[in-house]
Amino acid sequence: MKNQINLQVHSKKHKKFKGEISVLSNAIFEAAALENLHLAIARFPSALFAGQWQGVQWDHDDVTCLRSCLMKPEQLDWIERIWEALDRATNSVLKK
Numbered sequence: 001m002k003n004q005i006n007l008q009v010h011s012k013k014h015k016k017f018k019g020e021i022s023v024l025s026n027a028i029f030e031a032a033a034l035e036n037l038h039l040a041i042a043r044f045p046s047a048l049f050a051g052q053w054q055g056v057q058w059d060h061d062d063v064t065c066l067r068s069c070l071m072k073p074e075q076l077d078w079i080e081r082i083w084e085a086l087d088r089a090t091n092s093v094l095k096k
């Protein structure tokens with residue numbers, strides 16, 4: 001398998017403050033662990049996303065995001081289950 005970098009950003013449009021995005025990222029991180037989906041937390045400079053997230057008011061210099069990667073070709077067999085677990089975790093947080 002050839003090395004590839006594939007970065008995807010998923011965000012909710014209704015979050016206006018960076019602090020809210022970071023709080024949700026941390027909550028989804030915790031909920032995903034309960035689904036046996038172990039992600040990572042990454043902090044990025046807000047300027048990296050400012051041009052893409054035009055409705056966000058940047059109240060901090062950085063934003064907390066979830067990070068995950070597939071390292072082995074056989075992990076592709078799990079992608080549907082991974083997305084389902086992430087979807088359940090995200091929905092459980094957003095329904096609160």
